[in-house]
Amino acid sequence: MIWEVFRQERKGQAFVHGGSFHAPNRAFAEAYAREFYARRQESVALWVVPREEIMSIEEFPDEFDLKYRRVDGYSIKGRLKEARARVGLTERAHADAAASPAPERA
Amino acid sequence: MTSARPRADVALELADDELIVGWRNSEWTGIAPFLEEDVAFSSIAQNEIGHARALYDLAARDLGATDADALAFDRRPEEYRCAPLVQLRLVPDWARTIARHVLYETADAVRIAALKEHGDAELAGIAAKIEREEAYHRLHAEMWLARLREEERFTTAVEELWPHALGLLDPELRPALAERVGRPEVEAVERSEPGKEFAELWEEMTMVRRSAPVGAQW
Numbered sequence: 001m002i003w004e005v006f007r008q009e010r011k012g013q014a015f016v017h018g019g020s021f022h023a024p025n026r027a028f029a030e031a032y033a034r035e036f037y038a039r040r041q042e043s044v045a046l047w048v049v050p051r052e053e054i055m056s057i058e059e060f061p062d063e064f065d066l067k068y069r070r071v072d073g074y075s076i077k078g079r080l081k082e083a084r085a086r087v088g089l090t091e092r093a094h095a096d097a098a099a100s101p102a103p104e105r106a
Numbered sequence: 107m108t109s110a111r112p113r114a115d116v117a118l119e120l121a122d123d124e125l126i127v128g129w130r131n132s133e134w135t136g137i138a139p140f141l142e143e144d145v146a147f148s149s150i151a152q153n154e155i156g157h158a159r160a161l162y163d164l165a166a167r168d169l170g171a172t173d174a175d176a177l178a179f180d181r182r183p184e185e186y187r188c189a190p191l192v193q194l195r196l197v198p199d200w201a202r203t204i205a206r207h208v209l210y211e212t213a214d215a216v217r218i219a220a221l222k223e224h225g226d227a228e229l230a231g232i233a234a235k236i237e238r239e240e241a242y243h244r245l246h247a248e249m250w251l252a253r254l255r256e257e258e259r260f261t262t263a264v265e266e267l268w269p270h271a272l273g274l275l276d277p278e279l280r281p282a283l284a285e286r287v288g289r290p291e292v293e294a295v296e297r298s299e300p301g302k303e304f305a306e307l308w309e310e311m312t313m314v315r316r317s318a319p320v321g322a323q324w
Contacts, residue, residue, distance in 0.1 A: 021142050022142055024253070027248075031246045
């Protein structure tokens, strides 16, 4: 039976996949998880999950290439900031910058 | 383990047990039944040797003119005080290895609990630190016990090693072990001068150190 381990390095952080191992039951899984992922205090918490309990989703059809539905199409935050810095922070400049973003820089 | 014994004596006996059981368990490194167990069992072996080191350090300070490495590796084979249980070479018999592991950890729990109440604060402190790691060793031993307790090879091994296990403890602690294990107190295999099997272990264990020139630094 294969177990997947997710580990948290610091309190409040997201759990990140750490690896996997074989163990015949929960008791062995606990002992091995402690041994492999927390022995040197490298984790503050672990999630240990039987692999078969994890729902895996891998296919995401996008037949019509609907790029406009993706939020990355509207990512102008960085360009706005750059434009503001260039022209100063007046209300007028602000509005101009928003209306016609500065060209991309390398 | 009465308070009347010098603490160096108490520490040395326990350190020898921990060093030798750690050494024996580490003989499985690379050849344990499966990879996960290989890592876990080797790690437990390392912990035991770590406990031995803390106890040798304490003994060395009391004895003077020695140190932990010298106590671990420079004594003659006949000077070691480890119990017969830890001296047995059990590779490649995993059932007997786990039987010893379960018995050793159970006996260790009894004596470490007693040592935590020792009149000497420093010794009691080391016992408390050891106890925190031993909790995981017991977790490991108990999961194997649950897995193998119905297996004949395992029960035969426990039966065979039980008198050795009693010999790990001072007589006044043996009833507590018998109760925990659920077996009658029988005649124990007592500590005595180590035999041939230990002499072979000693040869191997001290080989590198003996080959080093005097004054070599590690």
